Amino acid sequence: xxxxxxxxxxxxxxxxxxxxxxxxxxxxxxxxxxxxxxxxxxxxxxxxxxxxxxxxxxxxxxxxxxxxxxxxxxxxxxxxxxxxxxxxxxxxxxxxxxxxxxxxxxxxxxxxxxxxxxxxxxxxxxxxxxxxxxxxxxxxxxxxxxxxxxxxxxxxxxxxxxxxxxxxxxxxxxxxxxxxxxxxxxxxxxxx
Amino acid sequence: xxxxxxxxxxxxxxxxxxxxxxxxxxxxxxxxxxxxxxxxxxxxxxxxxxxxxxxxxxxxxxxxxxxxxxxxxxxxxxxxxxxxxxxxxxxxxxxxxxxxxxxxxxxxxxxxxxxxxxxxxxxxxxxxxxxxxxxxxxxxxxxxxxxxxxxxxxxxxxxxxxxxxxxxxxxxxxxxxxxxxxxxxxxxxxxxxxxxxxxxxxxxxxxxxxxxxxxxxxxxxxxxxxxxxxxxxxxxxxxxxxxxxxxxxxxxxxxxxxxxxxxxxxxxxxxxxxxxxxxxxxxxxxxxxxxxxxxxxxxxxxxxxxxxxxxxxxxxxxxxxxxxxxxxxxxxxxxxxxxxxxxxxxxxxxxxxxxxxxxxxxxxxxxxxxxxxxxxxxxxxxxxxxxxxxxxxxxxxxxxxxxxxxxxxx
Numbered sequence: 139x140x141x142x143x144x145x146x147x148x149x150x151x152x153x154x155x156x157x158x159x160x161x162x163x164x165x166x167x168x169x170x171x172x173x174x175x176x177x178x179x180x181x182x183x184x185x186x187x188x189x190x191x192x193x194x195x196x197x198x199x200x201x202x203x204x205x206x207x208x209x210x211x212x213x214x215x216x217x218x219x220x221x222x223x224x225x226x227x228x229x230x231x232x233x234x235x236x237x238x239x240x241x242x243x244x245x246x247x248x249x250x251x252x253x254x255x256x257x258x259x260x261x262x263x264x265x266x267x268x269x270x271x272x273x274x275x276x277x278x279x280x281x282x283x284x285x286x287x288x289x290x291x292x293x294x295x296x297x298x299x300x301x302x303x304x305x306x307x308x309x310x311x312x313x314x315x316x317x318x319x320x321x322x323x324x325x326x327x328x329x330x
Numbered sequence: 331x332x333x334x335x336x337x338x339x340x341x342x343x344x345x346x347x348x349x350x351x352x353x354x355x356x357x358x359x360x361x362x363x364x365x366x367x368x369x370x371x372x373x374x375x376x377x378x379x380x381x382x383x384x385x386x387x388x389x390x391x392x393x394x395x396x397x398x399x400x401x402x403x404x405x406x407x408x409x410x411x412x413x414x415x416x417x418x419x420x421x422x423x424x425x426x427x428x429x430x431x432x433x434x435x436x437x438x439x440x441x442x443x444x445x446x447x448x449x450x451x452x453x454x455x456x457x458x459x460x461x462x463x464x465x466x467x468x469x470x471x472x473x474x475x476x477x478x479x480x481x482x483x484x485x486x487x488x489x490x491x492x493x494x495x496x497x498x499x500x501x502x503x504x505x506x507x508x509x510x511x512x513x514x515x516x517x518x519x520x521x522x523x524x525x526x527x528x529x530x531x532x533x534x535x536x537x538x539x540x541x542x543x544x545x546x547x548x549x550x551x552x553x554x555x556x557x558x559x560x561x562x563x564x565x566x567x568x569x570x571x572x573x574x575x576x577x578x579x580x581x582x583x584x585x586x587x588x589x590x591x592x593x594x595x596x597x598x599x600x601x602x603x604x605x606x607x608x609x610x611x612x613x614x615x616x617x618x619x620x621x622x623x624x625x626x627x628x629x630x631x632x633x634x635x636x637x638x639x640x641x642x643x644x645x646x647x648x649x650x651x652x653x654x655x656x657x658x659x660x661x662x663x664x665x666x667x668x669x670x671x672x673x674x675x676x677x678x679x680x681x682x683x684x685x686x687x688x689x690x691x692x693x694x695x696x697x698x699x700x701x702x703x704x705x706x707x708x709x710x711x712x713x714x715x716x717x718x719x720x721x722x723x724x725x726x727x728x729x730x731x732x733x734x735x736x737x738x739x740x
Contacts, residue, residue, distance in 0.1 A: 154568045155533015157409060158485065161402055169393040183393075183401055190405045194412050246389040261385065280386050283347060308341045311382050 143204040149193075150200050161190060164210055171211055174238040174277070175218055181225070185218050192217075208284055212292045240273040264314035268307055275303040335365070336372050343379040353380040354387070403483060406527075410659075414652065452558045452578070454543055456519045465524045468517045470548075477518075477526060484518065485529035515545040515558070522681035525657070530557075533568040534575065537658045540678040541596065562594030564655050582636050583614040585625070592655050599674075602636040604628060605654045613643060662700040668693045669717050673730075676713070680706045682723075686730040690719075 149156035165186070172182035189210065193200070203209040219236040248254060248262050268276070274293065278284040279300075284292070289300040335343070343349050351357035366373040456468050465477035467484065477484070520526050520538045528536040531549045538544055542561020555575045567575045567586050577584040579595040582602050591611060595602055604613060612625040613634055626643045628634050633648045648654075656663035662679070664672050670692035673684050679702050686692060696716050700709050710728060714721055720731045 153533070154535055154566050157405070158402070158529055158533065161405060162398075162485075165398055165401070166392055170388075170390040173391055174388075183397060187401050187404055190401075191408050194405070194409050241389045242385060243387045243389045244385055265385070276386055277388060280344070280350060280383065281388060304345075305341060308344055308382065311385070312340055312378070315378070315381065 141204070142206045143202065146200075146203050146206055146209075150197055152197070157190075157194070160193075160206060160210075164207060167207065168210060168214055171214065172218060174240055174274075175215075175236055176222055181221060182218075185214065185221050189214050189217055205284075205288070207282060208288050208292070211282070212288075215292060237270050238274040238277070239270065240277055260314065264311055267310060267314070272303050272307045275300050276307055279304055336369055338375075340375055340379045340382070343376060344383055349376075349379065350383050353383040399483065402485075452515070452545060454517060454545060454558075454560070455515075456517045456543060465520045465526060466518070468519070470516065477524075483527045483529075515547055517543060517545045519543050520561070522678050532570065532573075532575075535566040537564040537592075537655075539563060539594070539657055540681075559593055559595055561596050562592070562657075564592030564658055567591070581615065585612045585614060596678075603633060604636075605633045605648060605651050606630050607651045607655070615641070656699070657702070660702050662702055663698075665697045666695040667697070669696055672696060672713070676700075676706075676709065680709070682706065682726050682728055684728045684730065686719075687732060690730065690732065 145156055145159060149160060168186050168189070169182060172185065173179075176182055192213070215236065222236065242265055244261060245265055248258060251258070254262065271293075275289055275295075278289045278292065279286075286300045286304075287297075289295070290297055293300070335346070335349075338346065348358070352359065352362045366376060455472075456466070467475045467477060469475075518526060518528060518538060520540060520542050522541045525540055526538045528538060528544070528546075530536065530546055532555060534555070536544060536546075536557075539562035542559070542563060544560075544563060545558040550573060553573060555570070555573050556578060557576075558578050560579070563577075565575075565577065565586075575586045577586075577591075577593055579593065579602060582595075582604070584591065584593060584604055586609070591604065591606055591609075593602075593604060604611070606628045608630050610630070611628050613628060613636070614625045615636075626634055626645065628645065631648050631651050633646050633651075633654075635644045635646070636642070637644070650665065653663045653665055657675075657679075662672070662675055673686075673692070676682070677684050694717065696713075698712070698716050700712055702709070706728075707723065710721055710723070718733055720733055722729045722731075
């Protein structure tokens with residue numbers, strides 16, 4: 139597997155393979171990410187396409203990067219914010235904050251369950267306490283493996299505030315979560 | 331495992347990337363398990379941390395294969411259009427020393443491959459019946475996939491060993507690939523009336539024109555990246571100086587180090603033409619001993635014609651090389667080209683036979699541009715206007731007649 143820096147440089151220098159490589163590698167991640175901000179499928183797809191058009195056009199002026207995923211997502215987020223704002227009626231357009239709506243798989247499962255156990259209820263309430271902003275920071279940190287500096291850059295946060303959000307969220311989860319069902323985990327683990 | 335993990339709080343553990351890789355995907359499982367076994371206190375902490383990691387997995391949608399390809403098609407089209415624009419600008423500024431090459435080779439009377447002894451001769455497995463049948467792809471296993479569209483797109487995705495054919499995805503058989511070190515070839519057969527775009531495993535892009543076959547490996551594992559062509563194709567080759575890219579057409583080998591070129595090599599045409607848009611390529615006549623001598627170096631905006639009868643190359647300057655690749659964009663453009671040559675192309679694009687009287691001056695030169703997305707009737711009418719003939723379409727045949735000089739029927 140070639141390192142990101144090499145692939146990115148190859149793209150900037152006009153190597154043929156690089157564009158399709160980057161596209162097929164990151165298309166699903168970009169779509170997954172875009173859908174956090176808008177449920178409008180066509181809008182998300184349009185902005186992804188535009189993002190790549192921009193890359194092609196500005197190829198000669200692109201900077202270096204050793205993290206393609208971060209580079210793409212950061213530009214994608216800016217473009218998406220602009221596109222969403224354009225579609226909003228004027229009275230809402232003052233609010234230029236982009237809000238991600240991140241739903242956890244567990245929450246998704248709870249919605250489809252008729253009866254929740256006590257434990258599930260506790261977990262549900264714990265997750266409910268996470269703010270959209272916290273969720274977005276956690277997503278970058280744990281799903282995208284970005285570092286705090288990158289998170290602050292992408293969300294336009296002050297330095298250190300991303301770190302604070304993460305530690306606050308983790309602490310809250312840790313306190314609220316009931317003791318894990320150790321025994322179950324153990325058997326699962328010894329049986330492999 | 332790092333000993334100082336033992337000092338970690340749950341939060342610190344969660345932030346540790348290697349820990350998350352274990353929690354989510356079981357990476358380095360045995361190593362972690364050994365570590366837990368000797369530190370049971372730590373294990374309970376780790377389990378709770380794992381629970382939090384698992385809890386923070388987001389729910390998400392995937393983009394359907396059809397949409398993935400649809401977006402790719404428009405991006406790809408945009409890139410090609412952009413490159414063409416840039417190329418034109420560069421040519422205007424006389425800066426034609428770009429990094430990629432575009433060649434057109436048109437191959438003439440050619441019935442079989444007599445390649446060097448080392449390579450043995452390559453024989454296409456697929457039938458060369460171009461007039462019937464659908465466009466198809468044949469895998470080394472013998473499996474066949476029909477390409478339903480008139481303009482198919484095939485992409486070899488080296489990252490996850492998948493082949494995308496239009497809107498469907500084919501998983502490459504990994505194990506058979508490893509075993510088949512003998513470089514078994516895939517073949518794509520494009521009948522008359524269709525064309526196709528391929529993205530090979532090394533990122534090389536190939537447009538395959540009507541009535542053509544291309545054989546290529548799923549992966550390039552040899553020193554040279556070799557493909558075999560019959561018919562016409564345009565290549566945009568990924569640069570890799572250690573693994574030269576060679577297009578073999580039987581009579582001529584085209585050797586490129588990383589360029590973009592178009593080859594047209596139809597059985598039945600009298601010559602093989604290679605037109606270079608950018609970069610540089612070397613043309614060789616492979617002889618029976620596999621020794622390549624007298625290589626011809628082609629520069630951008632040049633055309634090399636190889637007449638099989640004369641057994642030599644003629645290199646000429648071409649002021650507008652984009653004419654030769656107009657078919658990629660669905661156009662047929664020609665400038666001072668003989669009528670017969672244009673008619674032959676129309677035959678291939680529309681899968682028809684054209685007949686004309688023996689005395690008809692088919693060598694007359696014509697210039698123009700035809701939109702191949704139009705119906706045959708419209709295209710023929712445009713041609714008839716330019717070359718001044720009458721024609722009738724009878725089923726699969728077009729019969730050309732001289733205009734009666736003094737009889738005005740209309």
